[in-house]
Amino acid sequence: MGPSGSGKSSLLYVLSGLKRPTSGDLSFRGSCYSKMNDKQITELRRKNFGFVFQQPWLLNWQTSLENVMMGAPVIDSSAEELADKCFHRLGIHELRMKQPSQLSGGEKQRVCVARAMMNSPAVIFADEPTASLDQRNGHMVVDLLSEYKEQGTVVIVTHDAAMLSQADRVLVMRDGCPVDWVSPAEAAAGKTYAVSQG
Ligand SMILES: Nc1ncnc2c1ncn2[C@@H]1O[C@H](COP(=O)(O)OP(=O)(O)OP(=O)(O)O)[C@@H](O)[C@H]1O
Numbered sequence: 387m388g389p390s391g392s393g394k395s396s397l398l399y400v401l402s403g404l405k406r407p408t409s410g411d412l413s414f415r416g417s418c419y420s421k422m423n424d425k426q427i428t429e430l431r432r433k434n435f436g437f438v439f440q441q442p443w444l445l446n447w448q449t450s451l452e453n454v455m456m457g458a459p460v461i462d463s464s465a466e467e468l469a470d471k472c473f474h475r476l477g478i479h480e481l482r483m484k485q486p487s488q489l490s491g492g493e494k495q496r497v498c499v500a501r502a503m504m505n506s507p508a509v510i511f512a513d514e515p516t517a518s519l520d521q522r523n524g525h526m527v528v529d530l531l532s533e534y535k536e537q538g539t540v541v542i543v544t545h546d547a548a549m550l551s552q553a554d555r556v557l558v559m560r561d562g563c564p565v566d567w568v569s570p571a572e573a574a575a576g577k578t579y580a581v582s583q584g
């Protein structure tokens with residue numbers, strides 16, 4: 387959490403290898419990003435990370451199932467089976483054959499969560515995944531992401547402390563720097579605001 391412009395998205399992009407830092411380095415399971423070329427970083431990302439963007443980007447000319455399958459290394463029948471299981475697990479099986487244009491914002495975002503989970507990544511990064519949703523749909527998306535905690539790590543950027551009740555800890559950002567760790571209860575009580583105001 388942190389004010390607008392504090393570097394939350396940048397942090398997620400850098401952690402997930404979507405952007406390269408101008409200084410410093412990162413490593414995942416002992417491999418330094420700085421020693422990898424773009425192809426290797428893409429591989430790292432595809433094998434280990436899932437990403438949910440603020441806007442539910444989906445290809446409109448494909449079904450939800452096809453959109454989710456796109457996360458697979460090879461698009462074949464086993465990818466379809468895996469995607470199918472993902473839809474079941476997330477309780478959105480009825481959406482699989484629909485085109486994105488036939489879905490609500492919340493439904494689209496849940497399909498994006500399925501796409502991020504498709505390869506059982508070690509880490510899912512989500513950048514304000516609930517920002518364009520109402521409270522009910524927002525909670526639904528966060529619940530799906532929270533369930534993933536049993537399987538891997540979930541890193542969520544949000545402006546809404548109410549979405550963090552299931553978080554283990556909250557990192558507060560300010561002016562491009564991480565400044566404090568607080569508990570979800572402290573975040574809900576506005577401690578991030580106090581810290582960000584100095
Ligand atoms: N590639 C870049 N090079 C230089 N500066 C950048 C780059 N990307 C973002 N910035 C700057 O870094 C700062 C942090 O941006 P970032 O998008 O990470 O903020 P944020 O905390 O996600 O904000 P918001 O809540 O509005 O989404 C901003 O001042 C932005 O202009």
Ligand SMILES: [Mg+2]
Pocket residue numbers: 394395396513
């Ligand atoms: Mg941002």
